[in-house]
Amino acid sequence: MFIPWSGFREMNERREAAAEPLFANPRNAAAGALRQLDPRLTAQRPLRFFAFQLQLDPSGRDRLPIRTQWDVLQQLSAWGFPVNPRNHVARNMDEVIEFIETVDHMREELDYAIDGVVAKVRDISLWPELGVIGERDPRWSIAYKFPPDLATTRLLSIEINVGRTGSLNPYAVLEPVDIGGVIVKLATLHNFEDVARKDLRAGDTVLVKRAGEVIPQVVGPVLQHRTGAEQPFVPPSECPVCGTPVERPEGEVMVYCPNGSCPARIFWGLVHFVSQDAMDIRGLGERTADQLLRTGLVRDYADLYHLTAEQLLTLDGFGAVSAGNLLASIEASKQRPLSNLLYALGIRHVGQHAAQLLAKRFVTMDALMAASEEEIAAVHGIGATTARALTAFLEEPRNRKLIERLREAGLRMDEPVERAESAALEGKTFVVTGTHRMSRKEITSFIERHGGRVTGSVSKATDFVVAGESPGSKLERARELGVAVIDEDELLAMAAEPATE
Numbered sequence: 001m002f003i004p005w006s007g008f009r010e011m012n013e014r015r016e017a018a019a020e021p022l023f024a025n026p027r028n029a030a031a032g033a034l035r036q037l038d039p040r041l042t043a044q045r046p047l048r049f050f051a052f053q054l055q056l057d058p059s060g061r062d063r064l065p066i067r068t069q070w071d072v073l074q075q076l077s078a079w080g081f082p083v084n085p086r087n088h089v090a091r092n093m094d095e096v097i098e099f100i101e102t103v104d105h106m107r108e109e110l111d112y113a114i115d116g117v118v119a120k121v122r123d124i125s126l127w128p129e130l131g132v133i134g135e136r137d138p139r140w141s142i143a144y145k146f147p148p149d150l151a152t153t154r155l156l157s158i159e160i161n162v163g164r165t166g167s168l169n170p171y172a173v174l175e176p177v178d179i180g181g182v183i184v185k186l187a188t189l190h191n192f193e194d195v196a197r198k199d200l201r202a203g204d205t206v207l208v209k210r211a212g213e214v215i216p217q218v219v220g221p222v223l224q225h226r227t228g229a230e231q232p233f234v235p236p237s238e239c240p241v242c243g244t245p246v247e248r249p250e251g252e253v254m255v256y257c258p259n260g261s262c263p264a265r266i267f268w269g270l271v272h273f274v275s276q277d278a279m280d281i282r283g284l285g286e287r288t289a290d291q292l293l294r295t296g297l298v299r300d301y302a303d304l305y306h307l308t309a310e311q312l313l314t315l316d317g318f319g320a321v322s323a324g325n326l327l328a329s330i331e332a333s334k335q336r337p338l339s340n341l342l343y344a345l346g347i348r349h350v351g352q353h354a355a356q357l358l359a360k361r362f363v364t365m366d367a368l369m370a371a372s373e374e375e376i377a378a379v380h381g382i383g384a385t386t387a388r389a390l391t392a393f394l395e396e397p398r399n400r401k402l403i404e405r406l407r408e409a410g411l412r413m414d415e416p417v418e419r420a421e422s423a424a425l426e427g428k429t430f431v432v433t434g435t436h437r438m439s440r441k442e443i444t445s446f447i448e449r450h451g452g453r454v455t456g457s458v459s460k461a462t463d464f465v466v467a468g469e470s471p472g473s474k475l476e477r478a479r480e481l482g483v484a485v486i487d488e489d490e491l492l493a494m495a496a497e498p499a500t501e
């Protein structure tokens with residue numbers, strides 16, 4: 001039983017959009033889902049499972065052609081249970097070890113976290129003879145565990161980083177420790193409530209976890225190592241960067257610096273504004289952002305669009321060519337659609353996905369600014385928290401002025417509307433996987449222009465999986481569920497002719 005990384009990320013994105021606390025890792029999320037008393041809540045989590053064992057009484061074994069563990073897997077698969085496609089028959093111990101090494105190398109590519117490999121004796125008739133140790137550990141089934149993802153080390157101090165939304169993000173500075181071959185020096189502490197709940201103190205010996213793509217995190221203190229010299233953590237009542245008294249919005253766990261001119265907020269805000277998924281201004285890294293703010297050449301985002309080559313040449317590391325490139329990149333960013341701009345503005349709770357939903361619904365900045373909080377909250381996928389934060393942002397005179405200045409600088413303030421070309425794919429749901437001649441974006445746009453819908457993960461509601469080269473786990477999932485699999489050419493053909501039943 002597990003939650004795949006893809007489902008885990010989607011689930012956390014939705015929780016982030018709804019201002020709900022995030023899950024630390026898929027393992028906790030899956031365990032939590034199974035502990036839910038209400039099965040409807042469990043059903044909402046993207047749980048998956050692989051079947052690997054059959055409990056048969058002797059008569060059943062006689063009726064089914066099952067002699068080996070491999071037969072068990074084949075039978076389960078034939079009955080329609082999901083079976084891990086990476087099962088493998090090894091003929092001797094060398095092949096078992098070789099396979100474990102292969103799996104260790106593919107760990108990062110798998111869509112789920114694993115902690116080891118189980119080797120089983122194939123011939124089931126040998127199992128009773130081999131027996132079980134202490135009623136728990138069968139001799140015919142042995143787990144090999146990969147190096148641990150946990151370690152203990154000392155928590156040197158708890159520091160705070162002020163993010164672009166003004167959130168005060170505590171993090172742990174650790175005595176460097178090797179976890180599964182990676183040296184870990186810093187770990188996230190989520191928020192002050194988390195620090196208080198775990199009762200973390202500077203000087204504590206702590207348990208640190210690093211797994212897969214997750215940022216290392218402090219699980220908790222090892223209490224028996226406490227000497228009494230540890231320093232309890234007192235959350236600051238003022239922003240550590242600008243000294244403004246902090247605020248904690250009702251119903252939120254995060255604490256914020258409310259000062260829109262806080263240097264930390266402006267710096268991270270500028271870094272975010274120019275980032276690839278936002279305005280995508282290349283050649284403006286953190287060092288340049290810092291210099292632009294320090295020299296006063298840039299006070300807000302709109303100032304970027306008035307920079308001159310002469311000004312850039314006064315900065316460290318700029319020559320005529322790099323200055324020209326940056327100006328061209330800034331100029332090009334004026335054409336980014338409304339969805340990019342909304343995301344770039346760094347409005348609390350307006351992530352990339354929310355920005356796209358809003359831009360699609362309102363199309364122009366003017367329409368969005370004229371919309372009421374209720375109209376915004378009514379957009380499918382936008383929660384009340386996001387609507388409230390966005391309305392508050394748009395009502396702030398300083399922000400309205402910023403948007404006006406960006407408009408005057410020549411920024412595009414609308415979203416391109418894609419006109420439907422046909423209704424050939426109307427009502428059909430697609431999942432795109434693998435490499436195709438067209439880019440993923442082009443295929444998605446193609447399907448949408450013909451009335452179809454594209455989703456991220458394969459489910460029973462999926463009508464077609466468009467599979468290209470190296471399709472990966474989505475194709476496996478489609479086969480498990482019996483979803484039709486087509487290629488790019490078949491997709492083009494489907495859209496070309498009217499839908500037939």
Ligand SMILES: [Zn+2]
Pocket residue numbers: 162239240241242243244257258259262263264
């Ligand atoms: Zn501040």
